[in-house]
Amino acid sequence: MSKLTTSRRGFIKTGAAGAAALALPAYLRSTAARASGAVNVWTYANFIPDDFKAEFEKETGIQVNIRLVDDQGKQFNLLAAEAPNPTADIVTVAGHRFLQFIDSQLLAPLDTDRLKNWGNINPVYSESDWATINGNKWGAPILSGAEVMAYNTEVVGEDEVKSWDVMFDPKYEGQTAYIIQDMMSVMMLYKGYDGNMIAYMDDPEKAAAIVKEVRDFLIEHKSMVRKFYDSGAEIQQMFVNQDVVLAHAWNGPISRLIMDGFPVDMTIPREGSYGFVYTFNVTNNGPNPDNAYMLLDALLANAEVGAEMTRSSGFISTFKGADQHLTELERKAASFTEEELQGLQFFRAEANEMKYKLVDPAVEEIKAA
CATH class of the missing domain: 3.40.190.10 (Periplasmic binding protein-like II)
Known part of the structure; x- marks a missing residue:
């Protein structure tokens, strides 16, 4: 897969979504003096862009520790084995698997009031019927x-x-x-x-x-x-x-x-x-919930972050306007016709x-x- 790796790096180096373009909003940068510690994320490869991660760590002082997962069932088993005191703060759950995680009390209801940028998610995803269970939101949709x-x-x-x-x-x-x-x-x-x-x-x-x-x-x-x-x-x-x-x-x-x-x-x-829709979910009783919300809000702040998530993963960003930061080829590779949909x-x-x-x-x- 060397060609894939080389090409992906080329996109990141030459594309519009470099480190400067993925800079955090001012209100998040201002928290650097009081933020500390880490946030532990279990997710798939390339779901958190490298440039965004580096900028977030630089501006907030919070270290982002990523543990790669490749299967929903394995992730569930790992999280269940650690309950009720998981090491993960954020996990990546597909929307149709919510009930399994919720019924096992592994996820915390998502407090969208703590996410100033919640409105940047396309409501097709954030307000869909699968996204609300027992009157609560359970995850921030990131990729479809x-x-x-x-x-x-x-x-x-x-x-x-x-x-x-x-x-x-x-x-x-x-x-x-x-x-x-x-x-x-x-x-x-x-x-x-x-x-x-x-x-x-x-x-x-x-x-x-x-x-x-x-x-x-x-x-x-x-x-x-x-x-x-x-x-x-x-x-x-x-x-x-x-x-x-x-x-x-x-x-x-x-x-x-x-x-x-x-x-x-x-x-x-x-x-x-x-x-299906991949979501970032806050774990129940995770060690760093405040840092988890800070990371989620930073991710949602910039449509170009969504575009870079599409570039690196191949999945479709849920962020409003993300497609405007993709090349014609990238849009073609991450979209379907109305007839197909x-x-x-x-x-x-x-x-x-x-x-x-x-x-x-x-x-x-x-x-x-």
Whole structure:
């Protein structure tokens, strides 16, 4: 992945969002004399821009300690193991996973009155129905993503990717890849069902039959798959190495490939797909809550910070005006057409307990088949 790393650094050095552009607002800089200590953040790679981190530490005297995570389940287990006295002040939770963390009392309700820049978040994200649970906000939306169909533009035609059908075309046998658990939800939608399974909460037999149908379908077409993968870096490498030409993927890693000039594009097929929002959440009983709020407010203060978060992660910024600080290529890599967005639904959590009791065993059965 050396080309990706080199290219990313080039963007940071030559782009508009250098350290000066990411400077903190004056009211935050004025707190440096009284601020001290640290803030501990568990997050994904590149979610906090390096230039912003350096400027925040310089101006406030607060050290930002980042622990990288690569999986929501692993993060939950780590946080639960440390409860009720976590070492983390801020964690990164996808909106559709809120209930699991909230029910386990791992997150504190977000006090938006302490965030002067809360209004800088696009209300499509900050005021969406999934963002409020039990009358409280639980996280600051920072980046939005979607599960997409990614394809090598030198091999697969744009007219072929209008439907998820192409993932099962014998023409591309052994040249596709996907994350099985995520693909299960998309395939439910592909077959005309509710991939969130909320519609079947009162009909567990129907839910079980749907999961079985999708499981059997993926087993039947297992020869199409080069590899069931786990991480964004892994699918990037498979495209770069030309191991695959089609994949179900998160848009962030694919967006990074597009920005770096690889012949890859992405779309949301006509049957639709699912979107999600990453949020920064204050932990329950974290060691540095005041510093956590200071960091969150600083992040929200500048649309250019949002643009740099998009550049470095590939996901879509939730900040108002962030797209105005991106190049044409960067905007192309981090956006969808109106037609594509019509098929995008957000993941919901209400039926997760029932859903994953069915889906998790099905995933293992697909792997073993």
